[in-house]
Ligand SMILES: Nc1ncnc2c1ncn2[C@@H]1O[C@H](C[S@+](CC[C@H]([NH3+])C(=O)[O-])CC(=O)[O-])[C@@H](O)[C@H]1O
């Protein structure tokens with residue numbers, strides 16, 4: 587696994603964070619050291635796939651990056667005649683995702699699309715995963731995307747929505763952000779790496795409160811929603827149709 591050193595040296599003109607070839611190369615190390623609970627969530631996605639994926643249906647992983655969620659689903663699903671569709675609009679991610687999946691044999695068909703998740707069709711879905719992807723979609727497009735997901739899900743279908751959150755109370759918000767930074771420091775990132783990445787993410791990763799997510803899910807029609815996991819300002823929700 588290639589170590590993430592992207593923000594280790596001082597960068598004079600720090601641009602917006604993008605999922606370019608350099609990020610795609612170090613991504614497994616980056617996400618593991620940056621997102622508290624990431625491995626637990628990937629494991630739980632597999633467990634949820636065992637329970638929710640039904641025969642003759644589709645499973646979508648939207649913003650699949652290098653395919654960690656897809657692999658967990660593919661290893662755990664028991665339903666027959668399913669198709670897994672992974673979508674990511676970063677060409678370098680998609681390339682590595684395809685290579686990664688090809689390294690493990692499976693009879694379950696997987697299609698990886700290099701596309702914008704706002705453009706693709708979602709149909710006959712028993713499970714849709716947005717694992718830390720919605721936070722990169724412009725806030726004004728989030729409701730429309732969730733509406734499309736709701737409409738593409740079959741009855742009893744599940745949406746897994748993992749996100750970094752913000753918190754209404756400023757003291758709590760600052761505490762959880764600070765604990766996340768402590769987590770990153772404990773995982774070997776320097777103060778400079780933490781602060782440069784934070785700046786690079788400012789314009790591209792706009793986070794909502796848990797309440798905003800819940801309200802939006804309810805607005806598109808999900809009546810059953812719950813936060814099933816949280817560690818500091820990161821967490822994962824489920825919504826069942
Ligand atoms: N509009 C878009 N259309 C398609 N893809 C997009 C879009 N915007 C961003 N992405 C893609 O969403 C992914 C977000 S990472 C997901 C981790 C993965 N789910 C994992 O479980 O390992 C989360 C993170 O890095 O914090 C990147 O691969 C982007 O290219």
Ligand SMILES: O=C(O)C(=O)Cc1ccccc1
Nearest residue numbers: 616617620621750783784787
């Ligand atoms: O690293 C961070 O500070 C994050 O918020 C998580 C993250 C992980 C990988 C890419 C972008 C953001």
